[in-house]
Structure formats: structure tokens, C-alpha cells
Amino acid sequence: GVVGWLLLRGQGSGLEISALKVLAPQATQRCDTTVDVVGVLTTNGERGEIAYRWRRSDGTETGVLSATADRDRREVTVPLHWRVTGQGRLHAVATLELLSPGETRRASASFDYLCRS
Secondary structure (H helix, E strand, O other), X not given: OHHHHHHHHHHOOOOOEEEEEEXXXXXXXXXXXXXXXXXXXXXXXXXEEEEEEEEEOOOOEOOOEEEEEOOOOOEEEEEEEEEEOOOEEEEEEEEEEEEEOOOOEEEEEEEEEEEXX
16 A cells, blocks of 8 residues: 555656746836746646647737646746837737646736837
8 A cells, every 4th residue: 555655656646837927027118129028837846748828918829839847846937029119109918828737727917118219
């Protein structure tokens, strides 16, 4: 019984994501720039595959992407590089959708862009 339990315990219970958050720059972004938005997924330290997608407030989405969580690593970061060009003002929202493991969950962050002539 104990040997069986130790073997099962060594295999882990599978990857779980306990939290997700999205980080975006606080400062207003200036003309013609690439904004780096980062999703941070907190894991239980098990190895496994993560499926996710980015949705942007301009209607663009990435399609399904994947990342690998390594054993004993408690955070996985997934980047979004959002190129913004031209004159005008934009309040942009980036939403990270975690598709698996587990139920679909979302987290968002926003940034502002301002470019004047």
C-alpha cells in the first residue's frame, strides 16, 4: 500500500493553474510602439501543457497557443506583443483566455496609447 502511494505521489496529480493575471504598462504609450503585455499563470508545480489565447479589444485574437509548465516551476509567463502605430488615442484591453487545463478562465489588463502630430 505505501509503495503504491509513493509511486502515485511521485507521478503528481497533474498540472493545475491556481491563478492568472495580466500585466500591462501603466504609463501612456507613445507613437509607433510595440507594447509588451504579459500573462502570468501560477501553477501547482507539476509538468504539463497549457492552452491559451489572447483576445485584443481591436477584435484581433491569436488563435490557440501553447506553453509548457516545467515540474517545480510555479509560474509560467506568456507574452503578447501588441504593435500600435499612427496618430490618435487608444484605450486597449488585452484579455488572456486560459483554455486548459481546467475550465476556461479569463484575465485582462489595459494600456493607453496617445500619439499627436
